[in-house]
Amino acid sequence: xxYCVAIKVDAGLIFCSDSRTNAGVDQVSxxxxxxxxxxxxDRQIVINSAGxxxxxQSVIAKxxxxxxxxxxxxxxxxxxxxxxxxxxxxxxxTIQEKHAQHNSNVSFEASFLLGGQINGDSPAVMLIYPQGNxxxxxxxxxxxxxxESKYGKPILDRILKPETGLDTAALCALxxxxxxMKSNLTVGPPIxxxxxxxxxxxxxxxxxxxxxxxxxxxxxxxxxxxxEAFLQLPPPPQN
Amino acid sequence: xxYCVAIKVDAGLIFCSDSRTNAGVDQVSxxxxxxxxxxxxDRQIVINSAGxxxxxQSVIAKxxxxxxxxxxxxxxxxxxxxxxxxxxxxxxxTIQEKHAQHNSNVSFEASFLLGGQINGDSPAVMLIYPQGNxxxxxxxxxxxxxxESKYGKPILDRILKPETGLDTAALCALxxxxxxMKSNLTVGPPIxxxxxxxxxxxxxxxxxxxxxxxxxxxxxxxxxxxxEAFLQLPPPPQN
Numbered sequence: 001x002x003y004c005v006a007i008k009v010d011a012g013l014i015f016c017s018d019s020r021t022n023a024g025v026d027q028v029s030x031x032x033x034x035x036x037x038x039x040x041x042d043r044q045i046v047i048n049s050a051g052x053x054x055x056x057q058s059v060i061a062k063x064x065x066x067x068x069x070x071x072x073x074x075x076x077x078x079x080x081x082x083x084x085x086x087x088x089x090x091x092x093x094t095i096q097e098k099h100a101q102h103n104s105n106v107s108f109e110a111s112f113l114l115g116g117q118i119n120g121d122s123p124a125v126m127l128i129y130p131q132g133n134x135x136x137x138x139x140x141x142x143x144x145x146x147x148e149s150k151y152g153k154p155i156l157d158r159i160l161k162p163e164t165g166l167d168t169a170a171l172c173a174l175x176x177x178x179x180x181m182k183s184n185l186t187v188g189p190p191i192x193x194x195x196x197x198x199x200x201x202x203x204x205x206x207x208x209x210x211x212x213x214x215x216x217x218x219x220x221x222x223x224x225x226x227x228e229a230f231l232q233l234p235p236p237p238q239n
Numbered sequence: 240x241x242y243c244v245a246i247k248v249d250a251g252l253i254f255c256s257d258s259r260t261n262a263g264v265d266q267v268s269x270x271x272x273x274x275x276x277x278x279x280x281d282r283q284i285v286i287n288s289a290g291x292x293x294x295x296q297s298v299i300a301k302x303x304x305x306x307x308x309x310x311x312x313x314x315x316x317x318x319x320x321x322x323x324x325x326x327x328x329x330x331x332x333t334i335q336e337k338h339a340q341h342n343s344n345v346s347f348e349a350s351f352l353l354g355g356q357i358n359g360d361s362p363a364v365m366l367i368y369p370q371g372n373x374x375x376x377x378x379x380x381x382x383x384x385x386x387e388s389k390y391g392k393p394i395l396d397r398i399l400k401p402e403t404g405l406d407t408a409a410l411c412a413l414x415x416x417x418x419x420m421k422s423n424l425t426v427g428p429p430i431x432x433x434x435x436x437x438x439x440x441x442x443x444x445x446x447x448x449x450x451x452x453x454x455x456x457x458x459x460x461x462x463x464x465x466x467e468a469f470l471q472l473p474p475p476p477q478n
Contacts, residue, residue, distance in 0.1 A: 150389035153422045155465070157421055171474060182396055183389070183392045183396055206475070225471055228468065229461075230410070232460070234453070236432070237445070
């Protein structure tokens, strides 16, 4: 399984992904699910992937090939994040259909988070479904998730607003990831974090390995703080 | 959808269930999913149900009929919670198979939590799967869930231990329910809580309606406390 979350606040964008891939419990591997495409001074785009690993790797390979070949339509030429999501959605559907021709019993489905900023356009984030269509964030829901999304959703609902600062949004993504890892074995480190400040033209990439001191401190602090918070709740009525 | 959680600590048992039932978003109804069967001085048994409402209602009707008819095997005669779970599992499978004969496109599946104490035996809780088999709690995992279980799992993992007090376990069940209701529309009040102190022979039943003052206070306090806890976390490293 996988867990990725992308957040859009006024101050910028946050992407956070785990790195565990599994096909059954004894085929567990580590793969990055964070892909960065940038042209300095022109565009910064990030993609997170979830689902069938063969599909997601083929989609990323095709995206890279189109850029390298100087294709008319590629992540280097498209004018908006919306069009970029359309383009990736079409590639994804084509690859899934190709594989499904030979075997209809396996799911070749994949989902993607795609976001960034192109040519001074506003920053944006999209969730691309296996069917190739996509949705974006709203003021009320300034985040999108793919993969094992339920364990980490409550903290996002409680904290995130459009005016939330970029550091706070990054912290919220890491706490959401922490809750997911605690409850689901198939989501695990290294944790990757990509931070983009609006109009900065620069994607900051951080990687937290399993033994990362900050990640361990965060996990421990959150454990203690949640228990402390819980102990302050009003006790249930006695009658 | 539904969310029910049953907790077994040394001090006793807790059952907590929501009351929302839906078939699509415009067929939303309120049904209790908390069923109590007791013979004073002999046994106290609680059942929570999730899944196809026709199946769960038929299962409960059959259980009641067997008791009323004085059948050789019923919740009034069986010697252990384990045997009671076997008995309910068999009824559930029989009813599902009967309905599936006429329509194989619909899922008639149902799950149950069953627990209590019989004749001075130890208290126990079981989760009965749609296939009729069942599992119980352990020291490491002193709770069982059915229905929409993921949103409310992290708090159970953080708080519950065998030595947790009964009031704390009840509070933990309510917080778990609160997180689930916040993230999923198809889980909703009234919230029912059943509390059983080991060897007490008495099930205490509480109902919290949507406008219940304690429930609203709990939701508000937890919202504030989580945000306060979050704000105390160490900020992500800046490089």
